[in-house]
Amino acid sequence: MDKKVYIETYGCQMNVADSEVVVSVLKDQGYDVTGKMDEADLILVNTCSIRENAEQRIWGRLKVIGQVKRKNREVVVGLIGCMAERLREKISEREQLVDIIAGPDSYRNLPELVNTAVSGRKAINVKLLKEETYSDIAPLRYDTNNVTAFVSIMRGCNNMCAYCVVPYVRGAERSRDPDSIVKEITDLTGKGYREVTLIGQNVNSYRWQKGESSTGFPELLERVALLNPSLRVRFSTSHPKDISDKLLHTISKHRNICRHIHLPAQSGSNRILNLMNREY
Numbered sequence: 001m002d003k004k005v006y007i008e009t010y011g012c013q014m015n016v017a018d019s020e021v022v023v024s025v026l027k028d029q030g031y032d033v034t035g036k037m038d039e040a041d042l043i044l045v046n047t048c049s050i051r052e053n054a055e056q057r058i059w060g061r062l063k064v065i066g067q068v069k070r071k072n073r074e075v076v077v078g079l080i081g082c083m084a085e086r087l088r089e090k091i092s093e094r095e096q097l098v099d100i101i102a103g104p105d106s107y108r109n110l111p112e113l114v115n116t117a118v119s120g121r122k123a124i125n126v127k128l129l130k131e132e133t134y135s136d137i138a139p140l141r142y143d144t145n146n147v148t149a150f151v152s153i154m155r156g157c158n159n160m161c162a163y164c165v166v167p168y169v170r171g172a173e174r175s176r177d178p179d180s181i182v183k184e185i186t187d188l189t190g191k192g193y194r195e196v197t198l199i200g201q202n203v204n205s206y207r208w209q210k211g212e213s214s215t216g217f218p219e220l221l222e223r224v225a226l227l228n229p230s231l232r233v234r235f236s237t238s239h240p241k242d243i244s245d246k247l248l249h250t251i252s253k254h255r256n257i258c259r260h261i262h263l264p265a266q267s268g269s270n271r272i273l274n275l276m277n278r279e280y
Protein backbone atom coordinates (compact mmCIF):
# COMPACT_ATOMS: atom_id res chain seq x y z
CA MET A 1 0.00 0.00 0.00
CA ASP A 2 1.42 3.39 -1.02
CA LYS A 3 2.19 5.91 1.69
CA LYS A 4 0.71 9.39 1.36
CA VAL A 5 2.18 12.81 2.06
CA TYR A 6 0.19 16.00 2.51
CA ILE A 7 2.18 19.21 2.07
CA GLU A 8 1.25 22.85 2.63
CA THR A 9 3.50 25.61 1.32
CA TYR A 10 3.69 29.16 2.65
CA GLY A 11 5.73 32.11 1.42
CA CYS A 12 7.72 32.77 -1.73
CA GLN A 13 8.25 31.05 -5.07
CA MET A 14 11.41 29.43 -3.70
CA ASN A 15 9.29 27.58 -1.18
CA VAL A 16 7.01 26.37 -3.96
CA ALA A 17 10.07 25.08 -5.85
CA ASP A 18 11.46 23.53 -2.67
CA SER A 19 8.20 21.69 -2.03
CA GLU A 20 8.49 20.19 -5.51
CA VAL A 21 11.98 18.95 -4.59
CA VAL A 22 10.62 17.51 -1.33
CA VAL A 23 7.84 15.65 -3.12
CA SER A 24 10.36 14.26 -5.62
CA VAL A 25 12.60 12.99 -2.79
CA LEU A 26 9.64 11.36 -1.04
CA LYS A 27 8.25 9.90 -4.28
CA ASP A 28 11.40 7.78 -4.50
CA GLN A 29 10.50 6.44 -1.04
CA GLY A 30 7.01 5.36 -2.11
CA TYR A 31 5.03 8.44 -1.10
CA ASP A 32 2.20 9.82 -3.23
CA VAL A 33 0.82 13.33 -2.72
CA THR A 34 -2.67 13.66 -1.28
CA GLY A 35 -4.82 16.77 -1.01
CA LYS A 36 -6.52 15.45 2.13
CA MET A 37 -4.69 15.93 5.40
CA ASP A 38 -6.70 13.30 7.25
CA GLU A 39 -5.61 10.49 4.92
CA ALA A 40 -1.89 11.31 5.04
CA ASP A 41 0.83 9.24 6.68
CA LEU A 42 3.11 12.27 6.60
CA ILE A 43 2.08 15.92 6.99
CA LEU A 44 4.64 18.57 6.04
CA VAL A 45 4.34 22.34 6.34
CA ASN A 46 6.89 24.31 4.32
CA THR A 47 7.23 27.48 6.35
CA CYS A 48 8.12 31.13 5.83
CA SER A 49 9.91 33.58 8.16
CA ILE A 50 10.13 36.69 6.01
CA ARG A 51 7.26 38.34 7.91
CA GLU A 52 6.00 37.83 11.45
CA ASN A 53 2.47 37.31 10.12
CA ALA A 54 3.67 34.29 8.12
CA GLU A 55 4.98 32.65 11.28
CA GLN A 56 1.77 33.43 13.18
CA ARG A 57 -0.21 31.65 10.48
CA ILE A 58 1.92 28.54 10.97
CA TRP A 59 1.38 28.51 14.74
CA GLY A 60 -2.35 28.73 14.08
CA ARG A 61 -2.22 26.01 11.46
CA LEU A 62 -0.50 23.64 13.89
CA LYS A 63 -3.63 23.69 16.05
CA VAL A 64 -5.60 22.21 13.14
CA ILE A 65 -2.88 19.64 12.47
CA GLY A 66 -2.95 18.76 16.16
CA GLN A 67 -6.60 17.75 15.82
CA VAL A 68 -5.66 15.37 13.01
CA LYS A 69 -2.81 13.91 15.05
CA ARG A 70 -5.08 13.28 18.02
CA LYS A 71 -7.27 11.14 15.76
CA ASN A 72 -4.29 9.31 14.23
CA ARG A 73 -1.25 9.00 16.49
CA GLU A 74 0.70 7.25 13.72
CA VAL A 75 0.81 10.28 11.42
CA VAL A 76 4.20 12.00 11.25
CA VAL A 77 4.19 15.82 11.32
CA GLY A 78 7.07 17.91 10.01
CA LEU A 79 7.85 21.61 9.86
CA ILE A 80 10.34 22.39 7.12
CA GLY A 81 11.80 25.53 5.57
CA CYS A 82 12.75 28.95 6.89
CA MET A 83 10.71 29.08 10.11
CA ALA A 84 11.98 25.61 10.99
CA GLU A 85 15.53 26.91 10.49
CA ARG A 86 15.01 30.09 12.51
CA LEU A 87 12.91 28.77 15.40
CA ARG A 88 14.01 25.15 15.70
CA GLU A 89 14.52 25.32 19.47
CA LYS A 90 11.23 27.10 20.13
CA ILE A 91 9.32 24.67 17.90
CA SER A 92 10.95 21.68 19.57
CA GLU A 93 10.09 22.94 23.05
CA ARG A 94 6.63 24.35 22.32
CA GLU A 95 5.11 21.88 19.87
CA GLN A 96 5.26 18.25 20.95
CA LEU A 97 3.16 17.22 17.94
CA VAL A 98 6.00 18.20 15.56
CA ASP A 99 8.12 15.12 14.83
CA ILE A 100 10.44 16.58 12.16
CA ILE A 101 12.18 19.96 12.00
CA ALA A 102 14.10 20.39 8.75
CA GLY A 103 15.83 23.44 7.31
CA PRO A 104 15.98 24.36 3.60
CA ASP A 105 19.25 22.48 2.98
CA SER A 106 18.21 19.14 4.51
CA TYR A 107 15.49 17.97 2.12
CA ARG A 108 17.50 15.16 0.57
CA ASN A 109 17.79 13.73 4.11
CA LEU A 110 14.03 13.65 4.67
CA PRO A 111 13.77 9.84 4.24
CA GLU A 112 16.17 9.36 7.16
CA LEU A 113 14.37 12.02 9.20
CA VAL A 114 11.01 10.34 8.56
CA ASN A 115 12.41 6.96 9.62
CA THR A 116 13.73 8.52 12.83
CA ALA A 117 10.32 10.06 13.55
CA VAL A 118 8.49 6.79 12.83
CA SER A 119 10.72 5.10 15.41
CA GLY A 120 9.42 7.54 18.01
CA ARG A 121 12.29 10.02 18.17
CA LYS A 122 12.23 13.69 17.23
CA ALA A 123 14.19 14.29 14.01
CA ILE A 124 16.01 17.60 13.51
CA ASN A 125 18.35 18.74 10.73
CA VAL A 126 18.83 22.47 10.25
CA LYS A 127 22.40 22.48 8.99
CA LEU A 128 23.05 25.03 6.23
CA LEU A 129 25.33 23.74 3.47
CA LYS A 130 27.73 25.70 1.28
CA GLU A 131 27.18 23.59 -1.84
CA GLU A 132 23.55 22.39 -1.76
CA THR A 133 21.48 23.42 -4.79
CA TYR A 134 19.50 20.18 -5.38
CA SER A 135 20.65 20.34 -9.00
CA ASP A 136 20.56 16.54 -9.29
CA ILE A 137 16.94 16.24 -8.12
CA ALA A 138 14.20 16.66 -10.73
CA PRO A 139 11.35 18.59 -9.06
CA LEU A 140 7.97 16.86 -9.13
CA ARG A 141 5.40 19.48 -10.11
CA TYR A 142 2.43 18.06 -8.27
CA ASP A 143 0.18 21.15 -8.19
CA THR A 144 0.51 22.80 -11.56
CA ASN A 145 -1.33 23.89 -14.68
CA ASN A 146 1.40 22.42 -16.94
CA VAL A 147 1.84 25.87 -18.49
CA THR A 148 4.13 27.80 -16.13
CA ALA A 149 6.91 26.57 -13.85
CA PHE A 150 9.42 27.96 -11.36
CA VAL A 151 13.04 26.91 -11.94
CA SER A 152 15.50 27.50 -9.11
CA ILE A 153 18.89 28.75 -10.36
CA MET A 154 20.54 29.67 -7.06
CA ARG A 155 20.03 29.56 -3.31
CA GLY A 156 20.91 31.82 -0.40
CA CYS A 157 21.83 35.49 -0.15
CA ASN A 158 25.01 37.44 0.62
CA ASN A 159 23.25 40.80 1.04
CA MET A 160 23.07 41.48 4.76
CA CYS A 161 20.19 43.95 4.64
CA ALA A 162 19.59 45.30 8.14
CA TYR A 163 15.94 44.20 8.30
CA CYS A 164 16.07 40.80 6.58
CA VAL A 165 16.31 37.28 7.96
CA VAL A 166 16.97 35.51 4.64
CA PRO A 167 20.79 35.09 4.89
CA TYR A 168 20.34 33.53 8.31
CA VAL A 169 17.72 30.98 7.26
CA ARG A 170 18.85 30.34 3.67
CA GLY A 171 22.61 30.61 4.03
CA ALA A 172 25.19 32.08 1.67
CA GLU A 173 24.72 32.36 -2.09
CA ARG A 174 25.53 29.36 -4.26
CA SER A 175 24.67 29.05 -7.92
CA ARG A 176 23.42 25.99 -9.73
CA ASP A 177 25.23 24.34 -12.64
CA PRO A 178 23.84 26.01 -15.80
CA ASP A 179 23.77 22.68 -17.64
CA SER A 180 21.35 21.25 -15.07
CA ILE A 181 19.16 24.36 -15.38
CA VAL A 182 19.05 24.03 -19.17
CA LYS A 183 18.24 20.32 -18.90
CA GLU A 184 15.33 20.99 -16.53
CA ILE A 185 13.89 23.68 -18.79
CA THR A 186 14.33 21.51 -21.88
CA ASP A 187 12.37 18.76 -20.13
CA LEU A 188 9.64 21.26 -19.24
CA THR A 189 9.26 22.50 -22.82
CA GLY A 190 9.07 18.88 -23.96
CA LYS A 191 6.11 18.44 -21.60
CA GLY A 192 4.33 21.45 -23.06
CA TYR A 193 5.24 24.17 -20.57
CA ARG A 194 5.15 27.61 -22.19
CA GLU A 195 6.64 29.85 -19.51
CA VAL A 196 9.40 29.51 -16.92
CA THR A 197 10.42 31.85 -14.12
CA LEU A 198 14.05 31.66 -13.04
CA ILE A 199 14.06 32.13 -9.28
CA GLY A 200 16.43 32.68 -6.40
CA GLN A 201 16.81 35.00 -3.44
CA ASN A 202 18.84 37.29 -5.73
CA VAL A 203 18.87 35.93 -9.27
CA ASN A 204 20.96 38.62 -10.89
CA SER A 205 23.92 37.85 -8.64
CA TYR A 206 24.00 34.36 -10.18
CA ARG A 207 27.53 33.27 -11.08
CA TRP A 208 28.71 29.77 -11.93
CA GLN A 209 32.45 29.23 -11.87
CA LYS A 210 34.08 26.14 -13.36
CA GLY A 211 37.83 26.33 -13.79
CA GLU A 212 38.56 29.51 -15.71
CA SER A 213 35.08 29.56 -17.24
CA SER A 214 32.43 31.78 -15.66
CA THR A 215 28.71 32.16 -16.37
CA GLY A 216 26.88 35.23 -15.07
CA PHE A 217 23.16 35.86 -15.02
CA PRO A 218 23.00 37.65 -18.42
CA GLU A 219 24.72 34.67 -20.09
CA LEU A 220 22.41 32.18 -18.38
CA LEU A 221 19.32 34.20 -19.27
CA GLU A 222 20.36 34.36 -22.92
CA ARG A 223 21.09 30.64 -23.00
CA VAL A 224 17.60 29.91 -21.66
CA ALA A 225 15.96 32.35 -24.08
CA LEU A 226 17.66 30.64 -27.04
CA LEU A 227 16.32 27.20 -26.09
CA ASN A 228 12.93 27.88 -27.64
CA PRO A 229 11.74 31.20 -29.11
CA SER A 230 8.17 30.31 -28.10
CA LEU A 231 9.08 29.87 -24.43
CA ARG A 232 8.33 32.92 -22.30
CA VAL A 233 11.08 33.62 -19.75
CA ARG A 234 10.79 35.58 -16.51
CA PHE A 235 13.01 35.96 -13.45
CA SER A 236 12.61 36.95 -9.81
CA THR A 237 13.83 38.42 -7.46
CA SER A 238 16.44 41.04 -8.43
CA HIS A 239 18.62 43.41 -6.42
CA PRO A 240 19.11 46.93 -7.85
CA LYS A 241 22.88 46.89 -7.20
CA ASP A 242 23.27 43.84 -9.47
CA ILE A 243 21.31 45.16 -12.46
CA SER A 244 23.83 45.64 -15.27
CA ASP A 245 23.76 47.12 -18.76
CA LYS A 246 24.59 43.66 -20.09
CA LEU A 247 21.48 42.23 -18.43
CA LEU A 248 19.28 45.00 -19.85
CA HIS A 249 20.74 44.48 -23.34
CA THR A 250 20.04 40.74 -23.06
CA ILE A 251 16.41 41.42 -22.17
CA SER A 252 15.99 43.86 -25.05
CA LYS A 253 17.60 41.46 -27.53
CA HIS A 254 15.24 38.52 -26.97
CA ARG A 255 11.51 38.97 -27.54
CA ASN A 256 10.63 35.93 -25.42
CA ILE A 257 12.17 37.44 -22.27
CA CYS A 258 9.24 39.20 -20.62
CA ARG A 259 9.55 42.97 -20.23
CA HIS A 260 9.15 42.77 -16.50
CA ILE A 261 11.73 43.13 -13.74
CA HIS A 262 10.79 42.26 -10.17
CA LEU A 263 12.89 44.90 -8.43
CA PRO A 264 12.33 45.86 -4.76
CA ALA A 265 13.68 49.43 -4.74
CA GLN A 266 12.74 49.90 -1.03
CA SER A 267 13.29 53.67 -0.69
CA GLY A 268 14.14 56.88 -2.54
CA SER A 269 16.16 58.19 0.38
CA ASN A 270 19.91 57.55 0.44
CA ARG A 271 19.90 57.91 4.23
CA ILE A 272 17.23 55.22 4.63
CA LEU A 273 18.91 52.95 2.08
CA ASN A 274 22.16 53.27 4.04
CA LEU A 275 20.39 52.37 7.28
CA MET A 276 18.86 49.38 5.51
CA ASN A 277 22.32 48.40 4.20
CA ARG A 278 20.96 48.14 0.67
CA GLU A 279 24.32 49.08 -0.96
CA TYR A 280 22.91 51.32 -3.70
